[in-house]
Amino acid sequence: MSIRLERIISPSAAQLAELYAVCSQAPNYWQLTEGKLLPGKAAIAGWFDGSELPVGRKPDDQQIYGVRLGAELIGMVMALRGWRYPEQTMIGLLLLSERWQGKGLGRAVYEAIEGIIRSWPGMRVVRIGIIASNTPAFPFWHRMGFRETGERRRDLSFLADTILLEKPL
Template sequence: MSTPTLRLLNRHLPSDIDRLQAVLEGAPGYSLAVEGKLPTSGAAAEVLDALPPGKGYPDKFVYEVVLDAEAVGCVEMIRSYPETDIAFIGLLLFREQSQGRGLGPQVLCLAEAIGTGWQCRALRIAVIDTNPRAFNFWKREGFVELLRKPAMDFAGQAIVMERALPVHAIV
């Protein structure tokens, strides 16, 4: 099996927006589980444009997950959020036809390398509790629950989870 790679998406390029939209529409079960509806026609633009409080576009990175030249998923990361030494994964999603093939742990390793490059101490995520499959994935990958809180615009509560990044000696 090939190894997935990441390609940084440009929120101003219509072709990148279309490719992300196809990924989101290829995972209707996710949208139904966490938002209670199918992805809208503007879902990709919403993902690319959404910013957490106090953050700007220089700290937001949305990558396309590419496998054998095909867009099979996406991963969204925010540098230094909500703390300067945290890399936040806002979304890790695969088209349903690409789920269950072991891509999640491989892409998580790529995200870990990005977070380490940013000199962050941990990866943090928020899983919506109406998505038990995702919650179980993150638990299996060593993420521990920090807290649960209301999640605006989502079908359930957010379960905030974190996993430490490996410490690398600075030479």
């Protein structure tokens, strides 16, 4: 099974509907992190409007990819180049439809996005924030080589603190 990352820049209504469908196929994630079964459609559209970009970051620094297996969109991954400093990239979310979890595809997607991140000049660190209540995610990121930095944040849109992990490149 080989996956393909497909960059989405200004999504059409059909692309937004596909992303919404794939998010709705991972209800455990939204339940564990936000206490609901789905993100809102407006929240998904908001990923693309630049409103979450830190000061000084350009629209192209935020890259969102659909994950395709054959013709089917089975997941998504987002990366923000130059998060706290120019050499650091933040992975916003890596999510697969539950039907496709636990089959090695999460690793394939992570390796593909890490390849893209490594191609950006000067990049030294990849960072991920895991909501503490999303306990199944921790072993995955540990397997991908990430370690806790000791930092945690509180964002009231989530059920628990965000735990920060990093991987040096």
